[in-house]
Amino acid sequence: MKAISKIIIISVLALMTLMLFNAFLHTPSIDKNPTPINFTIDEQRAINHLSKSIEFKTISNQNASSKDLKEFLDFIDWIKISYKLVVENTSLEMFNQTLLFRWEGKDSNLQPILLTGHYDVVPVIPGTENKWQEPPFSGKIDSGYIWGRGALDDKSGVIGILEAVTYLMEEGFQPERTVYLSFGHDEEIGGVNGAALVAKHLADREIQLEWSLDEGSFLLGGFIPNVDKLVAAINVAEKxxxxxxxxxxxxxxxxxxxxxxxxxxxxxxxxxxxxxxxxxxxxxxxxxxxxxxxxxxxxxxxxxxxxxxxxxxxxxxxxxxxxxxxxxxxxxxxxxxxxxxxxxxxxxxxxxxxxxxxxxxxxxxxxxxxxxxxxxxxxxxxxxxxMYYSGRPASEVSSWESSGYKVIESSVREIYGDVVVAPGLMIAGSDSRHYGKVADDAYRFNPFPLSNEEFAGFHGTNERIETDAFIKGIKTYIRIIEVGASK
Ligand SMILES: [Zn+2]
Known part of the structure; x- marks a missing residue:
């Protein structure tokens, strides 16, 4: 009997030791923070541009025929005036009101990459206008925030990418890889007249992207229970x-x-x-x-x-x-x-x-x-x-071991330092359901840090982005393009 209890005690102790040992080894996969990188950008210009972009009421209503086309056309004109350097150094094609810029790379043997976002926004629910601290299409810059519909979804993405490309062009950067920039006008209603046509255009020309980066998760604080660092989930698939x-x-x-x-x-x-x-x-x-x-x-x-x-x-x-x-x-x-x-x-x-x-x-x-x-x-x-209009399968799952994923991961870590970067699953939809068809890997991630409270503004009331978060996001885009287009 004694021998049996001894065996049980030893087994339990051995099991506990093994479990503790495993837990001790369960450390972050990359435990050394990279050397921080910074860029000196024209912050005020970028903030003013995002603010101005929000003033255009580029609203996608569920009923597409009630769209105010003039707001979209005015937005496009404003983009062309505000980002002259981008227009001068690229070729631009339009797919209805979706813009596709092509920034030619030096090495045509390399597969191109795509950075993308959408500038249409969801409507403000009628009757909730007075719940907004600042009017939803004011683009007001106040108390450290830029306010309004699109500040998160997804004009910060569009303007962030354009500011990043402008910075790189001003610095004389020449991409090795061709870089496409695509800015959709109908993502909120499925992207069939924008992103879908861009994807078809690329497919018709037998252009297969190395990877694409679209809107997706943010750097979120307090979202995953018991993780107190910012979590950057680079979404590799969407439901x-x-x-x-x-x-x-x-x-x-x-x-x-x-x-x-x-x-x-x-x-x-x-x-x-x-x-x-x-x-x-x-x-x-x-x-x-x-x-x-x-x-x-x-x-x-x-x-x-x-x-x-x-x-x-x-x-x-x-x-x-x-x-x-x-x-x-x-x-x-x-x-x-x-x-x-x-x-x-x-x-x-x-x-x-x-x-x-x-x-x-x-x-x-x-x-x-x-x-x-x-x-x-x-x-x-x-x-x-x-239901007649439903039935969309989940996307393919992109690799989290590819060089594209590693570029995004290391750029985030170089700009933000000690954050958790992991592959994620997007639970909403994005234009990447179209771009994924012409990309080896499609990633979905917005490089802006966000609190839970700020996240509530997404499609909700008081949508806003912190100016510091916006600036850091632009720097992340700069790093992603600089490294991603270089090899
Ligand atoms: Zn969006």
């Missing part, structure tokens, strides 16, 4: 989307004589079942790479868990699944969004319709979502219908 209608069916009639199961009852049960049985998600592939790197910057207790996933894998998965932001990164999400049934209080509906939006993880296909839903809830009383 897809499909919207389904779950339809509960029953005989109609007068509400004074209901049947035992109404259409609403069938629908409710089906929706509850869908929420209780989400599509499976776990740490593997891209999600694993992302959380593995982030966990290396967490307190020791979390390192014990992440460094010993063979033991704590299930625990980690259920922990991540509880937080909406991390849950969205590990699985295809299920979101019931709209409901409709009877037209009158005393009329039993023949159909009760629930609309459910799924955001598809790269490991799943649109078909997987259908199969999952059908298997769970389809019956004689519940029908599944596809």
């Amino acid at each position: 897809g989307s499909v919207t389904l209608q779950v339809v509960g069916k029953a005989e109609g009639g007068h509400s004074s004589m209901p049947t035992s199961q109404s259409a609403v009852g069938h629908l409710s049960k089906a929706l509850a079942k869908l929420e209780d049985n989400r599509m499976s998600g776990e740490l593997e592939g891209l999600s694993l790479q992302m959380f593995d790197e982030m966990s290396r910057h967490m307190p020791f207790i979390y390192k014990i868990a992440f460094a010993n996933r063979w033991l704590f894998g299930g625990l980690i998965d259920s922990y991540l699944a509880k937080i909406p932001a991390t849950n969205a990164m590990i699985r295809t999400t299920t979101a019931p969004t709209m409901l409709s049934a009877s037209i009158k209080t005393n009329v039993l509906p023949i159909e009760a319709v629930g609309t459910v939006n799924f955001r598809i993880h790269p490991r799943n296909s649109v078909e997987d979502v259908f199969d999952h839903v059908r298997e769970l809830v389809e019956s004689d009383d519940v029908e599944i219908r596809e």
